[in-house]
Amino acid sequence: MDITSLGYRTDLLLLELSGSTFRDTGEYVVVRTPANPGFWWGNFLLYRTPFAPDDAKIRLDDFRREFPEAKHVAIGIDSVDGEIGAEDEVTAAGLEIDRSVVMTADRVVPPQRPNGEATYRFLAGDDDWEQLYHQSLATADMEVDAAYEDFTRRKLVAKRELVEAGHGKWFGAFDGARLQSSLGLMFDGKGLARFQNVQTSPEDRGRGLASTLVHHASTYGLTEGGARTLVMVADPDYLAIRIYRSVGFNDSETQLQFTLPPA
Incomplete structure (x- = not known):
C-alpha cells in the first residue's frame, strides 16, 4: 500500500502494530481499529486526492456506508502540500478542518533552558502507566466523560503493548515517583521514529520539562534507537511547536484531517 504522506505513513504503521486493519479500495483506504471503535483516527477513510466539486457529500456517504455504527466522521487526504480542493463545500458540509505540521529531524540540539531537576527515564511498572492514564485525562482538550475515559484506557493498553512488544519506548520526566511530562517514540525498524503524545501535567508546565524530554528522547532515538529520521x-x-523547532525539528509537510463530531 503506497502512502505519500510521512505523517499518515507513520500513523498507519503504529495503527497496524496495534492491531488495526486496512482495506485499500484504490480511491481511499479504510482504516479500522476493532479494539477501540471510539478512536476517531483509528477508524477513518484516507483518500488519495483533494476534494473535487461534489466530493464532500460523496465522501460523507462513503464514510457512513463503511462505518454505519460510527457516531463520528473522520476523513484524511494523503498529501503533503495541504491542498484541500473544494474547501467551501467541505466547510458547508459541516466538516472541521485540521491542518497539522509534519516535522522531521536528523539531529537535535539541547533546549536553551533545560530542566535539570527532573529525572528522565522510561516508564516502568503499573504505577507509571496508571499515572500516564490520569495525565492523559488531565491534559485532554475536550470534555472528559465516561466514553472518553474508556477511549483513553483502550489507547493506554495499545501504547503499553507496543512498548512491551519492543516497537518503541515511552519516556517520562519524574519528580521522585510522580510523572510530570511524557511522550512515546516508536520505531519502524527501517530508520524512522515517530513521536507520540507529548504532554505535561498542568501543574508542571512552564518549567522546560517537555523540551528537555523531547531532546532526551530524540538523542536516544538517533543513537541507541537506530533511527535516522x-x-x-x-x-x-x-x-x-516552538519547542520542537528549538531543538532542531523542521517543518516538512502539512497533514490534513477532516472531522464531523457526534451530534
Whole structure:
C-alpha cells in the first residue's frame, strides 16, 4: 500500500502494530481499529486526492456506508502540500478542518533552558502507566466523560503493548515517583521514529520539562534507537511547536484531517 504522506505513513504503521486493519479500495483506504471503535483516527477513510466539486457529500456517504455504527466522521487526504480542493463545500458540509505540521529531524540540539531537576527515564511498572492514564485525562482538550475515559484506557493498553512488544519506548520526566511530562517514540525498524503524545501535567508546565524530554528522547532515538529520521506531527497554532523547532525539528509537510463530531 503506497502512502505519500510521512505523517499518515507513520500513523498507519503504529495503527497496524496495534492491531488495526486496512482495506485499500484504490480511491481511499479504510482504516479500522476493532479494539477501540471510539478512536476517531483509528477508524477513518484516507483518500488519495483533494476534494473535487461534489466530493464532500460523496465522501460523507462513503464514510457512513463503511462505518454505519460510527457516531463520528473522520476523513484524511494523503498529501503533503495541504491542498484541500473544494474547501467551501467541505466547510458547508459541516466538516472541521485540521491542518497539522509534519516535522522531521536528523539531529537535535539541547533546549536553551533545560530542566535539570527532573529525572528522565522510561516508564516502568503499573504505577507509571496508571499515572500516564490520569495525565492523559488531565491534559485532554475536550470534555472528559465516561466514553472518553474508556477511549483513553483502550489507547493506554495499545501504547503499553507496543512498548512491551519492543516497537518503541515511552519516556517520562519524574519528580521522585510522580510523572510530570511524557511522550512515546516508536520505531519502524527501517530508520524512522515517530513521536507520540507529548504532554505535561498542568501543574508542571512552564518549567522546560517537555523540551528537555523531547531532546532526551530524540538523542536516544538517533543513537541507541537506530533511527535516522525523527517524525513529529504538531498543531501549528499550539505553543509546543516552538519547542520542537528549538531543538532542531523542521517543518516538512502539512497533514490534513477532516472531522464531523457526534451530534
